[in-house]
Amino acid sequence: MRPSTLKKQQKIIEVATKLFFEQGYSETSLDQIIEVCGGSKQTLYSYFGCKRGLLIQVISCCTEEVGNVFQFDTDSDSSLSEQLTLFGYDYLRALCSQPIIDMYRIIVAEARRDKELVEFFLSRGPHRFYNRLSEFLQSKAQQRKIVLEDPALTSAQLMGLLRGNYFQDVVLGMDIPSDEEMMRYSVQAVRCFLQGYETKA
Amino acid sequence: MRPSTLKKQQKIIEVATKLFFEQGYSETSLDQIIEVCGGSKQTLYSYFGCKRGLLIQVISCCTEEVGNVFQFDTDSDSSLSEQLTLFGYDYLRALCSQPIIDMYRIIVAEARRDKELVEFFLSRGPHRFYNRLSEFLQSKAQQRKIVLEDPALTSAQLMGLLRGNYFQDVVLGMDIPSDEEMMRYSVQAVRCFLQGYETKA
DNA sequence: CACTTATCGTACTGTCCAGTACGGTACAGT
DNA sequence: ACTGTACCGTACTGGACAGTACGATAAGTG
Structure with missing residues (x-):
């Protein structure tokens, strides 16, 4: 393999990511990708098959990039509540970020x-996230x-609780909440x- | 308008629902719909425009059909916990039903x-559901x-908590959980x- | 430099489909 | 029966796009 090949492959993936995420998968043609990053369609097919x-x-x-975001601070001496809150905030912020939303839409459409x-x-x-939380x-x-x-x-309960309605909403195009709002929600x-919410009567 | 017109419109909607839900919206052609329910494409266009x-x-x-499912039993003398559990069960069961999953996928794809x-x-x-829960x-x-x-x-918290990971999972094609499992989950x-989960120390 | 192979550019094939055109036909009301 | 309108069937237009073909060219290697 030529050394330039890897560069080229990465460039194609980069452009494809951008276009798939912005426009959707089936709405993006391979010609369009080639047009942006140069090269030939034949080359693209030789790299990726289809x-x-x-x-x-x-x-x-x-997923590689995103997966490395979540890290539990098991060593820290902060309280359980603080640890969970920070974790929830990171989770919510990741879920409500544009790349994740875009990716999720594509996955659902192709599901x-x-x-x-x-x-x-x-x-x-x-599932990686789920397992990490479970261990924690x-x-x-x-x-x-x-x-x-x-x-x-x-x-599963905590994940659902942390998401609340935010993820559903942003996937359907509502505005992404501010960091402050997500932090406030995570705390609650x-x-x-x-x-819990029951009155201690 | 002829009396048969309404029947015909409903028939088209019915068939379209079936095909859209089974195959996806953009994967279903209007010719396909016509083929199943008879009639002419021109007629379809005269009814629905595009x-x-x-x-x-x-x-x-x-949405009309589904919206009428949720009813709070405000009068009943059952406990708060029982009322919420039953409500959660109905909610979860509705969300994890095939029509809702199919519809949701289409909405996300078109979002x-x-x-x-x-x-x-x-x-x-x-939103209708959300408001009803809020009032309750x-x-x-x-x-x-x-x-x-x-x-x-x-x-929002309760809705997220009730959904847990079930809705996400079934939307992505995992098996629909059994009624018993959903009831168990709703209780929890x-x-x-x-x-809450904190130890009463 | 020579030679191989990856890449390029362009054109093409086959297919699918939304939306349109149009001549013919069944069905209302009068 | 007469007439207008709703409907039918079929064929067509225009455009998009995945995947292929192929000759030309550039980049690596000996």
């Missing part, structure tokens, strides 16, 4: 046709900070998660 | 192009059953909402 092959590379690269793509996306995205909660349960009978179920969500 | 016009009618009819369609869908679907919680707060500083925020979600 349009779907290119999409898989795009999703692969994008009916392409189960494999979905599986690929889930394993590299949401278990460690906190061992420290007797929380009551945890079913880690999987509780993690964690409070609910830990304490 | 393909998007037909889609709007489809969404309109479908980038068609803000108006999204607005239409939101106002007739999720407020009535319970007046009865001193729960602490409620911010009804809007708290409703409401428990979390009311009591």
Whole structure:
């Protein structure tokens, strides 16, 4: 393989990501991609085989980048509530970022046709996050900070609670909430998660 | 307008709903619809103007049907926990039903192009539900059953909590959970909402 | 420098589909 | 029965686009 080949491949993926995300997958033609980044359609086919092959590379690269965002600060001496709140904030901010929204729309649109793509996306995205949260909660349960009978179920609850209606809304085109709003919401969500709403009568 | 016209329109909407939901909107051609329900393409255009016009009618009819599912049993003498659980179960079951999943996928796929369609869908679907839940919680707060500083925020929390990861998952093609599983989850979600997870130390 | 191979540019094929045109036909009301 | 209008069937237009073909050219290697 020529050394320029790798550069070229990355350039194509970069441009394809931009166009797929801005316009949608089926709304973007390969001619359009070539037009922007130069080169020949034949070359593109020799790299990726078909349009779907290119999409898989795009999703692969994008999930790679995002996946490294979440890091639990298990060592820090901040309180459980603070740790969860910060975590929730990072989560919410990532979910409500333009690239994730764009990617999610594409995955949903292709979900009916392409189960494999979905599986690929889930394993590299949401499920990784889910597992990390689940482990974190278990460690906190061992420290007797929380009551945890079913880690999987509780993690799912917390994820849903943290998302609230924000993710649904932004996916459907509502304005992305400000960082302050997401932080405020995260604080409240964690409070609910830990304490609940029932009156202590 | 001829009496048969209305029948014909409904028949077209019915067939279009089926095909749009099964195959996707942009994957379904108008010729295909005509082929199934008979008649002429010209007639279809005279009724709905264009393909998007037909889609709007489809969404309109479908949201109409679904919107009438949720009813709060405000009169019943069951406990708050029971009422919320039942409500959550109905909500989850509706969200994870095939028609809603299919419709949601279409809306997401069209969201980038068609803000108006999204607005239409939101106002007739999720927002109606959201408002009803918010009112219910407020009535319970007046009865001193729960602490409620911010009804809007708290409703969003509860909705997210009730959805957990189920809705995301089924939209991406995972198997629809059984009624028993959804009921179990709803019970736990409401428990979390009311009591939280923190250890009472 | 010579030679191989990756890449380029352009043109082409086959297909799909939204929307239109138009002549013919069934069905209302009178 | 008469007449206008709603509907039917079929064929067509125009455009988009995935994937292919192929001769020309440039980039690497010996």
